[in-house]
Amino acid sequence: MGRVVPVPSVFQAIADPTRRQLLEMLGSGDRTVGELADAFDVTLSAISQHLRVLRLAGLVSEERQGRQRVYRLRPESLGEVHEWVTRSVEAFWRRRLTNLGDELKKEQPDET
Secondary structure (H helix, E strand, C coil): CCCCCCCCCHHHHHCCHHHHHHHHHHCCCCEEHHHHHCCCCCCHHHHHHHHHHHHHCCCEEEEEECCEEEEEECHHHHHHHHHHHHHHHHHHHHHHHHHHHHHHHHHCCCCC
């Protein structure tokens, strides 16, 4: 019986700066493992491990082309992150603008 590998969440996968950089690189087009590894000062094995996490999280797909593995970004998988960031940023600015409005009201002379 094989060992069970936990599937990382999208948020766990993008928590690592190397994996975020890999996603940025794949955003401009499909790349082989070697092409991706050339951009980093780590081993090919380390990049393969990062890509495995991204693949398990559903952020990239892998396709064998002959002896090469080509990776492709799956941008639809980032929808959860996009929604969370949008909600968080909107809530932040809503609070900030409400606070600013309250402060401006305090500074205006009473017109009664």
